Amino acid sequence: MKTAYRVLAYAIAVLVAVQAAAIGYAVFAQLHWIEEGGTLDEASFESAPGFGATIFHALNGGTVLLTALALLIVSFFAKIPHGVRWAIIVLACTVVQIALGTLSRLVAPIGAVHGAVALVLFGVAVMAAMRVRKPAVVEETVPANVA
């Protein structure tokens, strides 16, 4: 269970990095396309380069949420010091992040907060993973020969 906890937590961090990569690619692919004469509007958006990456971003956000839920469930059984607490923090951060992404469609500046909170989510996921420590190496003490 400890391994599962660590794998899931690191997976969330990796998924967040993939999220950033996808949206970064999408923005520049669309800019490149516009510079080559493409017209970007609601109709052409779906067939413009980068659209697939934005859809991936939306779907992958759901994957992060499901992974965070799995992390919380695993944390109940993993017996990691403060493991449940960190799993809740990761899940809460994920929910806030998805809410921010959704609200960004209404108020564009929220998108800036969405971008910044991604770093926070990445950080807390790594912190959670690091709660799982390898067992300490037990050193045998050799009694000194008494002359």
Place this chain on the structure above:
Amino acid sequence: MASRSTRVRLVVSVLATVVILAPLAWLWQSSLVGKSYSVMGMGTLDYGGGPVAGHAHGATDRSVTDFVVDDARKANVRVDLVAEQQNLAIGGRSVAGYTLNGTSPGPTITAHQGELVEVHVRNASVKTGITLHWHGYDVPAAMDGVAGVTQDEVPIGGEFTYRFVANQVGTYWYHSHQVSNEQVIGGLFGTLVVLPKTGRSAAVDVVATAHTYAGMKTINGVAGDLKVPAKPGQQVRVRVINTDNGPIESWADTPLRVLSIDGYEINSPTDVTDRSVTVTAGGRADLGVTMPTDGRAVRVQVSKGTAVILGADAPAAPPQPATALDLLSYGSPAALGFDPAKANRRFDYSIGRRPGFVRGTPGLWWSINGHLYPHVPMYVVREGDIVIMHIDNHSGQLHPMHLHGHHAVVLARNGVAATGSPWWMDSLNVLEGETYDIAFVANNPGIWLDHCHHLKHAAQGMVAHLMYEGVSTPYQIGGTPDNQPE
């Protein structure tokens, strides 16, 4: 042996897991629709404050298939169409798509008011099957062309004949309503123009069907501008048809008049000089232009990327006006032909977005009146009812709302009453944060879709239905044949 505290901890952990998973499992299970299902059993019956229909289906029940034009009546306009799935040559590129009689768009069907139109379609090679829906045309219910609601999808080798009387003058279009989110985008559509009995009113009459194929803006299936000869002083009618999923803005470098919206004439249209005209997804706008007497050409921008050039020159693209024409106050008032104050059904169509499951898939989905597909409203009316529908959009994105089989008139937007010409429409651009009050007469019995014409949104479950009391459908969504209307 485990200690007591360990056992307690295990029990608490299992309980906590159940608390998390049980609601999710319940939501997932309730979102499933089965392999095949009827829209009749879908969602929540909403009577809009009107009389409640009896649940017993007696002998007086009618099927949507009963609503047809008299078989004995001979067709005045007969068209044969063959649908194929094949690559299209657009802008020098080869694009996967669909054709009707070898082209996309398919042939423009032209009829005169009062004529009986008969369109026979055969599916030669479209793997997912096809139908033809007459967008904006208030055809008899059996002819509406919605797979799983008014007919079965037409498989490869299959055929279907649509018959309707062309009572409404104006600009319309037809498109597949089977897997429409792929087939319409891929080009399985065409234009329907119904002229007055007296013929064309303008000297130059141009069909400008706007469509985006694989990111390429086209008019009538050709990338780039459409050049049309026109002489000084001539009246020109440009029929802009938006077959895309999003709105387009049209404007010109000379004053234009909006002659009609969604096939319905605007009463006393005035010149528009510093505004663009929004043509919603699925909607149409007929634009009137008088050719300048000095002989210069006119450029009518159909959208940002394409234009109709009237005349010989190649005028530069005029800058897009900063604001769009407000149809709420355009033209002059006229009689509606019914009194919305006497409405006996009032419905809400509240569009939102929330997390949940649709067909078992988790996601952030469109909601109608707070519920996700298939738990969406079934609006029930009786023939002759006057219906008011309040639409509000708080979903974060715009939605082009399309009601089948009826034209509705806009009464108000954001609580501000309409003051211009009656604004009849079948496709309405509802922006985030907007509300609309629309009214219509329930005068076309059947079962009709009332959905978002951003066809991806429809495929994501943004579909409700308008059902006439006592009318049922024998068709099913899914199963065999595999009817997938969206």
